[in-house]
Amino acid sequence: MIEHQLEIATADGAMDTFICHPERDGPHPVILFLMDAPGIREELRDMARRLGTAGYYVMLPNLYYRQGVTELGTFIGPGSEAVREKMFGLMGTLSISVLKRDIDSLIAHADGDAAAAADRVGAVGYCMSGQYAMTAAAHRPDRVRAAASIYGVRLITEAADSPHRAVANSPAELYVAWAETDHYAPIEELQPFADALKQAGVKAEVELYRGVEHGFAFPQRPAYDKPAAERHWERLFALFGRNLG
Numbered sequence: 336m337i338e339h340q341l342e343i344a345t346a347d348g349a350m351d352t353f354i355c356h357p358e359r360d361g362p363h364p365v366i367l368f369l370m371d372a373p374g375i376r377e378e379l380r381d382m383a384r385r386l387g388t389a390g391y392y393v394m395l396p397n398l399y400y401r402q403g404v405t406e407l408g409t410f411i412g413p414g415s416e417a418v419r420e421k422m423f424g425l426m427g428t429l430s431i432s433v434l435k436r437d438i439d440s441l442i443a444h445a446d447g448d449a450a451a452a453a454d455r456v457g458a459v460g461y462c463m464s465g466q467y468a469m470t471a472a473a474h475r476p477d478r479v480r481a482a483a484s485i486y487g488v489r490l491i492t493e494a495a496d497s498p499h500r501a502v503a504n505s506p507a508e509l510y511v512a513w514a515e516t517d518h519y520a521p522i523e524e525l526q527p528f529a530d531a532l533k534q535a536g537v538k539a540e541v542e543l544y545r546g547v548e549h550g551f552a553f554p555q556r557p558a559y560d561k562p563a564a565e566r567h568w569e570r571l572f573a574l575f576g577r578n579l580g
Contacts, residue, residue: 364579369464473501503535
């Protein structure tokens with residue numbers, strides 16, 4: 336595996352980004368691995384590496400770069416209250432319109448790297464960034480062939496740019512994993528979201544993960560559930576394998 340930590344120029348500054356990909360047999364299809372609210376940490380880099388070892392050029396950007404934040408630190412356990420308060424504040428600085436610019440910058444960087452096959456792009460987001468993975472598919476239909484949201488939040492809202500509306504014209508295949516117990520993405524939103532995609536003719540699967548909670552895919556979370564986490568990996572590898580080659 337080859338790994339880089341570098342800064343990607345954007346209209347808003349330098350976006351520090353972790354990139355990993357296999358040493359051989361490139362160029363490799365690109366996967367935009369979009370962080371959850373607690374931000375960049377070794378747990379996410381390890382997950383990016385797992386995708387990379389399967390033959391992908393994985394880009395894990397720090398979406399809080401505009402605020403000069405790199406890693407927040409632990410947000411679980413004693414003394415984490417200040418970190419969590421900062422995290423929620425940082426979440427509020429992001430939006431779908433902001434993420435569109437970042438997605439363009441990431442793809443532009445991949446275009447200039449011989450190790451990346453930037454004509455074939457996938458996206459995956461967790462929690463906060465599930466909506467942004469859907470945004471990638473809607474915003475760059477010329478490149479993004481597959482996108483996945485894992486217990487993503489705000490997938491269906493009243494906003495004009497709500498993901499359930501934005502993806503209506505996307506040719507990408509979508510996969511959405513929903514935790515049965517989720518205070519951030521209530522189960523009551525699942526069926527309206529699935530119905531909206533079906534009505535729009537989007538190629539998508541919305542799957543309910545029964546008996547698990549929000550955060551089930553992260554090994555360092557109290558909610559981690561290994562069988563469910565491994566199922567989500569199976570779904571991701573199949574989705575990207577079908578669409579990115």
